[in-house]
Amino acid sequence: MKKIKTLSALALMAVFSTQVLAGMPGMRGTQHLGITVPNVKEATAFFKDVIGCESFYSIGPFGPxxxxxxxxxxxxxxxxxxxxxxxxxxxxxxALExxxxxxxxxxxxPPRNSDIGGHHLAFYVDDMDAAVAFLEEKGIKVLGKPHTFTDTGMKGLTWVYFMAPWGMQLEIVSYPFGQGYEKETGRRMWDPRY
Incomplete structure (x- = not known):
């Protein structure tokens, strides 16, 4: 019996190793997201003062x-x-570049989500109602009201879109009790709460 458990553990490790090594060698995760804005000073002030991001440094100019x-x-x-x-x-x-x-x-x-190359950034918040109220107090356009998934792998996730002053689509999400997919597998997507 001990030999069978050991073989099973080795087989699982081999499958997991294959999954990890199946992609680009040495890939560990997303390091940064690059976005282009009409005015870096205004955008960095928005991300710092409204979203709560931390500024690090600037580089450039490059070209012509x-x-x-x-x-x-x-x-x-x-x-x-x-x-x-x-x-x-x-x-x-x-990081954001x-x-x-x-x-x-x-x-x-800016492209819409439905356009090729469309995109949005989503930020996790602990309290959706407080976050929406904060954005609205700052004069930020919030698109509709928060919605909560009641089925699928996203069950328990609440979301709402909002717009950056230059027209970029952003989103806030919250799932304080986890998401539905977590009941189906021991694997986890990246989660900013941890």
Missing amino acids: FDDDWMTENLNVDKKAVIKTAHLMRCGNGP IFEYTAPDQKMT
Whole structure:
């Protein structure tokens, strides 16, 4: 019986090792999210004063360059310039790298979630009602009212979207008693509460 338990444990370890090693070698997780904004100073003030992120440092400017460096390395117009990029930490999560670019072909309208390349950032909060009230007191546009999932893997998660002053979609979520998927598996998605 002891031999069978040992073999079972080794088999599980082999499966787990395969899952961990199946992707990019050495990948440990999300380190930062990069976003482009119309004004880095205003955006960093918003993330610091409204969201509660911590400022670290700025880099730049980069460009303009006489060659195709910007296109070859960043997939942007060769005449694009990164005026500045500012790094911030938002609680227990990946850093934000906030860019201010100029480029001849720059689009000034942020994509919607339904657009290819659409995106949003979600922040975990302990108290959804207090967070929504805070955003509304600051004059931040909150889209609708908080909704709570009653089924699926997200059962127990409450969410609501809100808008950054420059039109970027953001979200707050809360699941103080966990999410539904946790009852189905011992595996866990990343969770800012821990």
